[in-house]
Amino acid sequence: MTQFPFSAIVAMDDMRLALILNAISPAIGGVLVRGEKGTAKSTAVRALTAVLPPVEVVVGCRFSCSPAAPDPQCPDGPHPVGAEAQPRPTRLVELPVGATEDRLTGSLDVGRALTEGVTSFQPGLLAAAHRGVLYVDEVNLLHDHLVDLLLDAAALGTSYVERDGVSVQHAARFLLVGTMNPEEGELRPQLLDRFGLTVEAVAPRDPATRAEVVRRRIAFDADPAAFTTRFADEETQIAASIVAAQARLASVVVDDVVLTRIAEVCASFGVDGLRADIVIARAAAAHAAWRGATAVTREDIRAAARLALPHRRRRNPFDAPGLDEEQLDDALGEDDPDDEPDPQPPDAGPGEDGTPPPPNGQAPAEAPSGGGRESVAPTGATFRARRLEVPGKGHGASGRRSRAYTDGGHTVGARPPQSVLRDLHLIATLMASAPHQVRRGRTGPGVVLDRADLRERRREGRESNLVLFLVDASGSMAARRRMEAVKGAVLSLLLDAYQRRDKVGLVCFRGADAQLLLPPTSSVDAAARRLATMPTGGQTPLTAGLTEAHATLRRERLRDPQRRPLLVVVTDGRHTAGGDPQAAALRLRHDGVASVVVDCESGPVRLRLAGALAQALGAEYLSLDDLGDLSVAALAGSVRAYRREMVA
Numbered sequence: 001m002t003q004f005p006f007s008a009i010v011a012m013d014d015m016r017l018a019l020i021l022n023a024i025s026p027a028i029g030g031v032l033v034r035g036e037k038g039t040a041k042s043t044a045v046r047a048l049t050a051v052l053p054p055v056e057v058v059v060g061c062r063f064s065c066s067p068a069a070p071d072p073q074c075p076d077g078p079h080p081v082g083a084e085a086q087p088r089p090t091r092l093v094e095l096p097v098g099a100t101e102d103r104l105t106g107s108l109d110v111g112r113a114l115t116e117g118v119t120s121f122q123p124g125l126l127a128a129a130h131r132g133v134l135y136v137d138e139v140n141l142l143h144d145h146l147v148d149l150l151l152d153a154a155a156l157g158t159s160y161v162e163r164d165g166v167s168v169q170h171a172a173r174f175l176l177v178g179t180m181n182p183e184e185g186e187l188r189p190q191l192l193d194r195f196g197l198t199v200e201a202v203a204p205r206d207p208a209t210r211a212e213v214v215r216r217r218i219a220f221d222a223d224p225a226a227f228t229t230r231f232a233d234e235e236t237q238i239a240a241s242i243v244a245a246q247a248r249l250a251s252v253v254v255d256d257v258v259l260t261r262i263a264e265v266c267a268s269f270g271v272d273g274l275r276a277d278i279v280i281a282r283a284a285a286a287h288a289a290w291r292g293a294t295a296v297t298r299e300d301i302r303a304a305a306r307l308a309l310p311h312r313r314r315r316n317p318f319d320a321p322g323l324d325e326e327q328l329d330d331a332l333g334e335d336d337p338d339d340e341p342d343p344q345p346p347d348a349g350p351g352e353d354g355t356p357p358p359p360n361g362q363a364p365a366e367a368p369s370g371g372g373r374e375s376v377a378p379t380g381a382t383f384r385a386r387r388l389e390v391p392g393k394g395h396g397a398s399g400r401r402s403r404a405y406t407d408g409g410h411t412v413g414a415r416p417p418q419s420v421l422r423d424l425h426l427i428a429t430l431m432a433s434a435p436h437q438v439r440r441g442r443t444g445p446g447v448v449l450d451r452a453d454l455r456e457r458r459r460e461g462r463e464s465n466l467v468l469f470l471v472d473a474s475g476s477m478a479a480r481r482r483m484e485a486v487k488g489a490v491l492s493l494l495l496d497a498y499q500r501r502d503k504v505g506l507v508c509f510r511g512a513d514a515q516l517l518l519p520p521t522s523s524v525d526a527a528a529r530r531l532a533t534m535p536t537g538g539q540t541p542l543t544a545g546l547t548e549a550h551a552t553l554r555r556e557r558l559r560d561p562q563r564r565p566l567l568v569v570v571t572d573g574r575h576t577a578g579g580d581p582q583a584a585a586l587r588l589r590h591d592g593v594a595s596v597v598v599d600c601e602s603g604p605v606r607l608r609l610a611g612a613l614a615q616a617l618g619a620e621y622l623s624l625d626d627l628g629d630l631s632v633a634a635l636a637g638s639v640r641a642y643r644r645e646m647v648a
């Protein structure tokens with residue numbers, strides 16, 4: 001398949017620069033590209049390999065050993081000096097978000113090691129990516145245990161696969177490129193910090209530029225071969241510039257003045273640790289080499305800091321991304337007096353316009369029409385929320401909310417391996433083999449093992465869940481202080497969900513209907529924004545709210561069947577529009593949806609309608625005041641296990 005040429009990409013200067021700097025100096029540590037859908041992030045990543053120089057590999061080695069310096073641990077080795085070699089284009093290996101651990105690291109058959117005495121290893125994506133590019137689209141949706149494996153390999157340049165004492169290792173050095181849409185959830189900080197550089201990809205706003213992007217895309221789709229030929233010279237030129245910069249990099253001087261300046265910039269942005277300093281120094285050196293220079297200047301540091309700092313400066317979870325460029329210029333100090341303008345490399349040279357990124361994803365929630373007077377209450381004080389959980393044991397992605405069978409955690413039993421044996425339960429394996437020893441003709445002290453004896457550990461830990469908030473935003477809640485308290489409580493639960501790595505969603509009901517304000521997402525930021533702008537007023541269509549929640553959870557179950565939902569209904573239990581909520585509540589209950597009703601009723605005369613709703617839902621019933629994490633005892637059994645049979 002013909003790739004869109006790297007040199008034909010318009011208006012993604014930051015992203016192209018970040019990729020090129022990493023190609024020149026892989027030690028920078030990779031690129032994370034954040035941006036909405038439709039910003040051609042993936043096109044740019046895939047186009048990169050065409051301008052990277054080919055690599056020499058030992059013929060027949062599945063681990064891409066270099067003939068000049070073969071990996072001494074190579075499972076296909078050892079390779080003799082002067083082994084036959086051939087050039088191969090640089091590979092782009094894509095890691096799918098739903099990949100298994102075996103697919104990523106390769107699979108080691110412990111069963112064969114135990115029963116046949118051979119080490120059998122099937123290389124995974126980390127091996128395939130060695131000396132190439134490892135690309136993770138939607139990297140923010142990657143499972144935690146894959147993230148850990150990826151980080152370990154990236155940090156060590158080696159992939160270790162160990163199963164119960166049988167181990168294999170091989171070199172795995174790659175340029176890590178991740179793309180993500182922040183609206184779908186943030187990356188955990190440890191992974192964020194692993195990426196050397198980050199880039200915000202935004203669609204260009206200038207009409208002429210936008211038109212050019214579209215024009216090129218149409219031309220490419222109409223005739224890829226002709227389009228690629230048009231850019232062949234530029235492609236060759238960029239490829240040659242990268243090779244030249246790689247050669248020049250070793251002679252680029254990073255002196256004490258440069259390092260001091262970098263340290264001052266990092267201090268100004270309140271960056272923890274020294275990683276930012278190191279990344280900026282490396283990226284600045286690569287930038288100088290790319291310019292054709294051998295000394296690092298203020299502009300090199302500036303270009304590097306713009307890409308290395310946005311994700312490392314101290315910020316709160318809900319702060320906007322990006323970097324204050326004025327603050328950066330202040331921290332960098334005066335221009336170097338002896339700076340001379342260096343020759344710029346062709347086309348993809350560093351972008352200098354310095355336009356600040358627009359505020360990210362600030363789509364305000366649209367108010368539904370009709371429904372009487374409405375107002376937007378401020379968000380009240382937050383508190384540390386107690387853990388609400390789904391009863392029973394799930395099989396969802398690891399997290400910190402409900403009990404579940406997981407890869408980690410403590411051992412609760414043994415079972416025959418589900419696929420390749422990976423977590424040997426030795427005692428259980430020996431016990432399973434014991435009754436067959438005589439029949440198998442055992443004479444000496446050695447145990448005769450059969451594949452059927454193998455047992456792996458069954459472990460229990462905690463999973464993350466989908467917490468769907470169903471919030472009454474009607475006029476009956478509109479007494480200003482009350483809605484303020486409700487928003488504060490929901491925000492507290494959202495912060496708690498962020499800690500526990502849950503997905504969250506938000507449905508509100510008011511006026512004539514219910515509205516899905518936020519479809520299930522891992523972006524707690526997005527949920528907090530929708531909550532803050534959620535208006536209050538009008539009638540109370542509780543039934544419509546329950547029906548919308550039900551439909552949302554059904555859709556989500558199809559998409560992500562392992563993730564168990566927890567419905568949190570925040571209401572005073574009133575309904576003044578639509579049918580009887582009882583039937584809608586029973587439908588949720590029959591679907592096995594675990595729920596919590598948070599009663600917001602206040603004042604001297606109370607109807608306790610929310611209590612009846614909780615009963616219909618089979619839900620835990622709490623008041624707003626009960627949501628705080630008051631004691632350890634309060635945590636235990638915080639949700640009654642009403643419908644164990646539904647979850648079992």
Ligand SMILES: [Zn+2]
Pocket residue numbers: 058061062063064065070071074075076077079
């Ligand atoms: Zn090899």
